[in-house]
Amino acid sequence: MNIHEYQAKALLREYGIDVPPGKLAKTPEEAQQAASAIGGTVVVKAQVHAGGRGKAGGIKLARTPAEAASVASDMIGMRLVTKQTGEQGKLVRKLYVEAGSKIDRELYLALLVDRATQNVAVIASTEGGMDIEEVAASTPERILNLQVDPLVGLSGYQARDLGLSLELEGKQIASFEKLLTGLYRLFLEKDCALLEINPLIVSGNDVVPLDCKLGFDSNALFRHPEIEALRDKDEEDPREAAAAAHDLSWVSLDGNIGCMVNGAGLAMATMDIIKLSGAEPANFLDVGGTADAARVTEAFRLILQDDRVKGILVNIFGGIVRCDLVAEGVIQAAKNIGVQVPVVVRLDGTNAEEARRMLAESDIDIIPATGMQDAAEKIVAAVAL
């Protein structure tokens, strides 16, 4: 789960990290008031869950409160199209008005879990403010990687050494140590998945986060109601959110074959075989380890909300999931929500025979399949009709 920059900066303050003064604004009037309260030149920043805002016109300077109001009235209601939003862009509903900063240098800093080493990794670079993936590709030697053993934690010397490698000096080193210590504590205590600061600026004796992207481990939200409360539903794909509410894992895609599969691996493999058979999947959908009739019905409902869907492939290999419960769901869905497109059903594993019998004895119109190849060929043929 991701949050906005203004929310991330409030969390940074909670952890004793100095960030420039700033206020949230939802109208030009609020932006004007914020600018005059802050004083001097301010930066008006669109609050959307996407990177690349600056280049897309979502971050603008304002020298006076009146200018802040005028910038805000242009920005609120615009669709910000960055390289991370897709071409439809993101609607700007909120702005963050922040004091301008004197920028001597721009650095990059991120914390994440390193899967290979099973440590927390601090990634840093002197090349801040740029696309960090390009820096990694063209000048990998400029990417610093500090490994922190989660049992030992971050030591002060590690932070100071990294500061020296970032060519910081004098009082800047102490400022960086305080910053990184706070960030590491925040990262662990709040179960972050990714914490990225780009740019981290050097301003006189201080290092200051100018932007902050925070993502959280959704599996840990049960112990962080205060983070869950920061969720902005307007920023989420409505179908992914609806799916999540029913414990279904969903990703929207561009094809016309709806997929319902149990297990992420089999769901990806099902997308692969549809493509190999010459068609395109409309979605990735993992109904999870405890699929029952209610969830299967909900999954059908979600798939059918997409008008482009011309057929549905149900591919279930039961382990924990019982095929008979899935079959019951397919039958209920067909009866209750009126499925108007061809449905190919492949069921194997736990209670599969019982499930096949139930489907055969029901009066609903489904196309049974044996194995993945058969299932993929049948749905592709049915959709092509």
Place this chain on the structure above:
Amino acid sequence: MTPWISKQTKLLVQGFGKQGQLHARISREYGTQVVGAVRPGHGGKEVEGVLCFENVKSAVAETGANATVIFVPAPGAADAILEAAASEIPLVVCITEGIPVRDMLRVRAALRGSSTRLVGPNCPGLMCPSAQVRIGIAPPSIFSAGPVGVVSRSGTLTYEAVHQLSQLGVGQSTCVGIGGDPIPGTQFIDVLEFFESDPATQAVVMIGEIGGTAEEEAAEFVASHMSIPVAAFIGGRTAPVGKRMGHAGAIISGGKGTAQEKVAALEKAGIAVSDSPATIGETLLRAAPGLKR
């Protein structure tokens, strides 16, 4: 290397709710010795024919359990793993899905240097058809005894591969689901090393998916350490790029993690890669033509 599971496996169940009871029963019916269950507040009672204990320590002392399977819900699962490791159970298999990454970082750090092997979390567990040992949640009907070792990051895709093998008349020696979480207890390389040393295993099916670099590391291991043939499948060739990966994640893997790169690394290591998930069994037969079925 001694087998991870055998006829001598004595299995404990941690988390004896609905799922724990169901799968304990299926494992017992398959022929596995299920010697006890840990269910705080129910010590001394018998549920579904299985004796319950208050904690792992007393269960191990009473039953001599040498393996445990964990169904404890996510908030308490890391604690259950640490409890099993504290009693020095050699094999701990965690089925639980959705454990916070931070909890697993702690568990992995705590297990460094420990004699306990953790498989999972978020995995289907292990199967050894010849010894009739089932640890986890796999459907027994699709398995048959034979010479092929199977290792996989995905549960249901493992069943798919095993089903194909059995239908082709090729049985399995040991199947290990290592799970799809970012911080697994056991990696591909650990299982491949075991298969290479296992006299019952003559060929290997390996099933990976996009994300991380575990398949690339496994490919290097196969090229330099393995003599028996390996076939593979990578799920997610058509998955959209970058859908769940943060920027910094892409840096640390040095641009690795796509299915295409994984397939290239595997093929370079001499591994036969199946393009379609429907041809995993056939690909193994092509890679190991002399296989005794």
